[in-house]
Amino acid sequence: xxxxxITGGIGSGKTTVCKIFEILGIPVYYADERAKxxxxxxxxxxxxxxxxxxxxxxxxxxxxxxSWISGxxxxxxxxxxxxxxxxxxxxxxxxxxxxxxxTDCPYTLKEAALLFESGSYLLLDKTIVVTxxxxxxxxxxxxxxxxxxxxxxxxxxxxxxxxxxxxxADYVIYNDGQRLLIPxxxxxxxxxxxxxxxxxx
Ligand code: ATP
Numbered sequence: 655x656x657x658x659x660i661t662g663g664i665g666s667g668k669t670t671v672c673k674i675f676e677i678l679g680i681p682v683y684y685a686d687e688r689a690k691x692x693x694x695x696x697x698x699x700x701x702x703x704x705x706x707x708x709x710x711x712x713x714x715x716x717x718x719x720x721s722w723i724s725g726x727x728x729x730x731x732x733x734x735x736x737x738x739x740x741x742x743x744x745x746x747x748x749x750x751x752x753x754x755x756x757t758d759c760p761y762t763l764k765e766a767a768l769l770f771e772s773g774s775y776l777l778l779d780k781t782i783v784v785t786x787x788x789x790x791x792x793x794x795x796x797x798x799x800x801x802x803x804x805x806x807x808x809x810x811x812x813x814x815x816x817x818x819x820x821x822x823a824d825y826v827i828y829n830d831g832q833r834l835l836i837p838x839x840x841x842x843x844x845x846x847x848x849x850x851x852x853x854x855x
Contacts, residue, residue: 655753655756655759655760655761655762655850656760656761656762656779656780656846656849656850656853657753657761657762657764657777657778657779658761658762658763658764658778658779658780658781658782658846659763659764659765659766659769659774659775659778659780659781659782660672660675660682660763660764660765660766660769660781660782660783660784661765661766661767661768661769661770661775661781661782661783661784661819662767662783662784662785662786662816662819662827662829663785663786663791663810663813663816663819664767664791664795664806664809664810664813665786665790665791665792665794665795665798665806666783666784666785666786666791666816666829667784667786667794667827667829667835668765668767668784669684669765670829670835671782671784671827671829671835671839672684672763672765674835674836674839675763675839675843678839678840678843679759680759680760680761680762680763680843681756681759681762681763682762682763682764682765683749683752683753683762683763683764683765684765685745685749685764685765685766685774686765686766686767688745688748688749689741689744689745690718692741692744692745692748693718693741694712694716694717694718696744696748698744699740699741699744700712702740703737703740706733706736706737706740707723707726707733707737710722711723723737742772742774746774746777749764749774760846760847760850760851761779761780761846761847761849761850763782764778767813768813769781770814770818770819770822771813771814775822779849780824780825780846780849781822781823781824781825782823782824782825782826782827782842783816783819783820783822783823783825783826783827784826784827784829785816785819785820785826785827785828785829785830786828786829786830786831787830788810788816790830790831791806791810792806792807792810795809825842825845827839827842
C-alpha cells in the first residue's frame with residue numbers, strides 16, 4: 655500500500671480536497687486534528703506537556719489551554735521545540751498505527767499543514783500540494799473562521815511559502831476557483847492507483 659501526504663498553505667483547500675478523496679474510498683488521517691486530540695487524551699503526552707509547561711497548560715476540565723500555551727511558546731523557540739519534540743513523535747506513531755489498520759485500499763492519505771516543515775514527508779511515498787492564490791486563501795479563511803485579515807496574514811507568514819511546497823510536491827492541485835477540483839483529484843487518484851499496482855507487481 656502506498657502512503658501519500660497532502661498539504662498546502664492555510665486556506666488552500668486541503669480539507670476540502672481530502673473530502674473528495676474520502677468519497678473515492680481513500681482513508682484520510684487528519685494529523686493536525688489528531689494532534690489536538692492526542693494532546694488532551696493520550697496520558698503519556700498529557701504528562702509530558704504538564705511536565706514541560708505546568709498545570710496551566712490545561713483548563714480545569716482537562717481541555718488544552720491553547721491561548722495560554724501560544725503566549726508561552728511565542729517568542730521562545732527553545733520551549734516551542736521542546737513542545738514539538740513531545741507532540742511530533744506521538745502523532746507520528748499514532749499515524750503509523752493508523753496506517754497499519756487500513757486495509758482494502760490502494761493508498762492512504764495523511765493530511766498535515768506542516769508536512770514539509772516537519773520532515774514527515776520523508777516517510778511518505780508521494781506528496782500532493784493544494785495551492786490557491788494568496789488573496790483567495792485569505793478571503794476563504796476570513797469567511798470560514800470570522801477572523802480579520804491581519805490574523806490570517808500572520809498565520810500565513812509563519813508557514814513555508816506555498817511556491818516552495820509546490821516545487822517539492824509530486825502532484826499539485828490548483829484550487830483557484832477557475833480549474834475544477836474533482837477532475838484534478840480523479841486524475842491524481844488514478845495515477846496513485848496505478849502506482850500502487852506497479853508496486854505490488
Ligand atoms: P486550514 O489550513 O486553515 O485548515 P484548508 O487548507 O484545510 O485550511 P479548507 O478548510 O478546505 O482549507 O478551505 C478553506 C475554506 O475555503 C473553507 O471554508 C472551504 O469550504 C472553502 N473552499 C475551499 N475550496 C473551495 C472552492 N473551490 N470553492 C469555494 N470554497 C472553497
